[in-house]
Each structure stands twice: as C-alpha cells, then as structure tokens.
Amino acid sequence: MPSYLITGVSRGIGYEFLRQYSSDTNNIVVGLVRNKATTDKKVSEDPDLKGRSNIHIFAADITDYAGLQKAALETAKITGGSLDYIIANAGLVAPFDQYDGIGDLGSQPEQLTKELRDLFEVNVIGNIHLFNLFLPLIQKGQVRKVIAITSGYSDIELTRNWDMTLAPLYSASKAALNMIIAKFSAQFKKDGILFLALAPGTVDVGNHDTATPEQLQKSTAVFGELVPKYAPDFKGPLTPEQSVSLMRTVIVNASIEKGNAGDFVSQFGNKQWL
Template identity: 35%
Template sequence: MSSYAITGASKGLGREFVRQLAADTTNTVLAIVRNPESPDISELASNYPNVHVIKGDVTDPKSLVEAASTAATITGGKLDVLIHNSNAVDPATMSFNPTQIPFDAQATREFFDLPLSTAVYGGIWTTNAFLPLIEKGTQKKIVHMSSGMADLDVIKKTGISYAVAYSVAKASINVLVAKYTAELAPRGIKVLALSPGWVNTWEGEKSPQVLQAEEVMLKQFQAVEPELKGQIQPEESVRKCLQVIKRLDAETSGLFLSHNGDKKWL
C-alpha cells in the first residue's frame, strides 16, 4: 500500500515508471503531466484504476502547488515516493561545445534555459511543493532523475564535450540532492540522484541523423564500458531503478547512483 508521484509521466521513462508501479494494484500512482489529455497517458490510466493523472508543469511553481494539493486529496495528504523525472533540452544547441556558447547574456541564458528550468528549478519546486505530503508518508523518499553524463570520470574518459547545458543541469541536481539530504535527514527523509542508464525512449522512427549520433555516442561510451552494445529498453531501466529506490535508506541518501545501484552508468 504505497503511493508514488512521477513528474514527466507522459512518455519515456516517466510513463514506464507509472506502468510498472501500477501493475501492483495496492499502489496509488500519481502521473503528473503537462497535458492530461495526451492519449498515451490517458489510455494507461483507463487500464489501471490505481493511476491518477494530475496536471503539472514543472517550470511553473503555481502549477506544482496545485498538483500537490490535488495529490493530497487523492492520497489523504501523504505520499511515500516522489520521482522528479521531467526534463527538456534544446535540440538546436545540444551538439554545441562550451566554446560555442555566445558572448551574449540573453543567448547564454537561453542556451541553459530548458534543462535548468525543468531539471533544477523544476526539481526544487516539485520537491518543496510535495514535501508536506512526503513528511506524512511512510517511506519518505524523493528521487531526482540525473544522468551519468554529469559524472566527471565519464566526461573525461569519453571526451564528450557536447550536451553542456544538460550535463550542467544534471550535475546541479546531484548537488541539490546532497543539500536536501543535509537538511532533511533529521526528519527521516531520503533523497537520491538516480541515473537510468542509456535508454531508448525515442518515439517513432529514428532519422539517419539520430542513428548516426547514436553510433558516435556508442563509440564514446565504449571508452567507459567496452562491452556496451547499445541502449537498453525502458522496461529494464525502470525495473532496475525501482530496485535502487526500494533499497534507498539513510546510508545511501544524498548519493548519485546508477540504475545498477552503483557508479556503473552504462
């Protein structure tokens, strides 16, 4: 009888978290999405009576306070596990190296805007909005989806110089997780930065450019993990992430771990 709230639940890993958690009919699963009418999440909710779709945009603090208030009416004011999964990037500048960031204040803010707004500010607002529910929950766990792309050894070994804003935002999340842990540990609340591995969440057919970019990434990742063959599927990633979340305790709180429960990112 546990309750879970997942942001960015419309697709990809967020939707897979909802699907796997809802399979246990004793769970209450709150799928927080920007558009509750989106067909994929409403279809999932229609198949699982324990899934509740709640409107929430993580870049809008007011919307998160409203989402937490709606969640409280469903769960009786408490929540066991919050998974902040939302993320957005600007595909137009994802391939930029740091030296390509322009000498222009506005353009630089725009360069960082989407990952910072969703992962970092969104992570803070989501946490703070749902904290009163988490305090009343039994498990008291808050999980932020991070990325191995924010691991300094990975950057050094792979030589990946692109994905600057994304990696900076995820590194910020890792520090925030440590700060929240320092503050909230005395209240029994555990916080984790969790990387899901390299996962195929692409919807629809991949263009030749996407396939080529994935080939390049695979070769770079093989500098860290020579046996790596490619991306894993959302089912495997989420299944492993849920095991790590299950094991989260006061000792592992504040850490940045992979879906394997360690620093094996791939």
C-alpha cells in the same frame, strides 16, 4: 497503501514508471503532466493501463509554481495527506546541445543563453519547488524516498576521464540537480527522508529520431570511442521497461542506513553509467 508521485508521465521513462508502479493494485500512483487530456486518452487506450483505478493524472507544468501547489493539494486529497515516494522524472532534453561541445555552441550566444535558462528552469528550479511543495506530504509518509531522475552525463569524473563533450548545457543542469538533491538530503536526512539522484542509463525513447545524419555521426564518433574501453558489455540503449526495472531495484534497496543519502548513482546502483 504505498503512494507515488511521478512527474512527466506523458511519455518515455515516466510513462513506464506509471505502468510498472500501477501494475500493483496496492499502490496509489499520481502522475503529473502538462497535458492532462492527452495523457488521460493515452492511458484509456492502453490495454494494460485502462481501467486501473489506482492511477490519478493531474496537470502541472513543472515551471508553474501555482500549478504545482494545486497538484500538491489534489495529491493530498487522494492519499489522505501523505506521500511515500516522489519520482522527479520530468526533464528537458534540448536538441540544441545534444551533439556538440561547449566551444562549438559559442557561435550562437543568444540561443546558448536561452537554452541554458530553459534547462535550469525545468531541470533545477522546477524540481526545487516540487520538492519543497510536496515535502509536507513526504514528512507524513511511511517510506520517505525522493528520487530525482538525473543523467550519467552530469558525472564530472566521466567527463574528465573520458573527454565526454556531448550535451554540455544539459549535463550542467543535471549536475546542479544532483547538488540540489545533496542539499535537500543534508537538511532532511535527520527526518528519515532519503534523497537520491538516479540516472536511468541510455534509454531509447525516440529522442534521436529527428537527428540529422551529421548529428548522429558526431554521437557515433564519441560513443564509438568510449564504449569499447569504458563499457565493453554495453549492448545499446535500454528499453524504458528495462531501465525502469533496474531503477526500481535501486529505489527499493537504497536507504539512509546504507549510506545512499544525497548520492548520485546509475541504474546499476553504482557509478557505472553505461
């Protein structure tokens, strides 16, 4: 039975990964969340998910090393000590830098420092500990795929070629995550473990619902400039269902043999981010 560990299944893209992977009763799906009671309730009230005995929800904040250790032990008990896939989806998306350039944030130095530390704590350090703690399970798995959900914003070429100014701190944290994936790959490719950084595209999870008109205007200005030239076929944000379906195809097809070890790709399996 293929086994999956997915972090951040409380909402958004992670919840959709939980929904899609658990729809196959052959899969064992372990979801990590910060608030287990809330997610248990959500799952039990979801007409699709309620009653799926292959879903197991454990509590762990990705920044809590002891919590992750405990989750690894609990997961091993469910799976018999092995794990086929890690989908490291949990991530911090900070409203602070989503609509501004790096130079504009300089007027708030203390908040800039705090936000960047928080982003690294979750998106980088948390995932390093997650991978190291669950690696013994992956080593005993059959499929051996470790997928980190990153962002197209972290592509340096996109930033350089299209003057992509938005979300500078978040982008830096995801670029660091991409390098961490490449480093894990460099060490563990020889053991047959595929590490891959995978961007989901632009996905509507309600993150912009609280944006001010001024913030939305800034975002519209940047994308209004970018889209016609960079991605003329872009029809607007994907639904979580669409994004996860696309990413699942990339996950199935990616392999060390095909040259994907340590790579950073989009929901299309290439470097087209929108």
